[in-house]
Amino acid sequence: MNIKNCKSCGNIFAPDAGEKFCPDCMGEREEKYKKVKDFLWDNPNATVDRVNEETGVEKDLIIEFVKEGRLEADEVVVDGLLECERCGVSISSGRYCSSCKQELAQGLSGDDSSDKKKKQEKKKRSDSKEMHTKDRINDRRKGKN
Numbered sequence: 001m002n003i004k005n006c007k008s009c010g011n012i013f014a015p016d017a018g019e020k021f022c023p024d025c026m027g028e029r030e031e032k033y034k035k036v037k038d039f040l041w042d043n044p045n046a047t048v049d050r051v052n053e054e055t056g057v058e059k060d061l062i063i064e065f066v067k068e069g070r071l072e073a074d075e076v077v078v079d080g081l082l083e084c085e086r087c088g089v090s091i092s093s094g095r096y097c098s099s100c101k102q103e104l105a106q107g108l109s110g111d112d113s114s115d116k117k118k119k120q121e122k123k124k125r126s127d128s129k130e131m132h133t134k135d136r137i138n139d140r141r142k143g144k145n
């Protein structure tokens with residue numbers, strides 16, 4: 001059983017694919033995401049502050065959407081609010097600044113992790129019991145008529 005605590009409300013739930021939030025909160029987030037998306041559709045390049053004021057969606061949540069890559073940098077202005085998770089420099093989209101992204105990419109490509117998975121299939125041969133008819137039944141038929 002794979003059970004998690006919802007990061008938002010703390011309720012216990014069973015994630016299907018590593019979700020951080022329970023279905024209720026996921027639904028709420030989706031609602032808010034749609035609100036933000038709709039607002040940005042009409043008001044491109046709005047600041048996070050403005051989106052927050054107009055939609056009532058928490059700033060943190062808006063920034064999370066940006067981090068998750070669901071809001072693009074050219075949709076919402078997050079200057080000064082979003083920080084590189086690695087070096088802390090202020091960025092406008094994603095989780096890392098461009099230089100950290102490069103370093104991470106290099107680090108990842110250099111990491112040669114070759115997984116050797118040997119699949120050993122053990123075939124158990126179930127010995128079928130051979131029927132040996134040791135005893136010969138000599139059926140003597142004595143036909144007496």
Ligand SMILES: [Zn+2]
Pocket residue numbers: 006007008009010011021022023024025026
């Ligand atoms: Zn929840």
Ligand SMILES: [Zn+2]
Pocket residue numbers: 084085086087088089096097098099100101
């Ligand atoms: Zn960085």
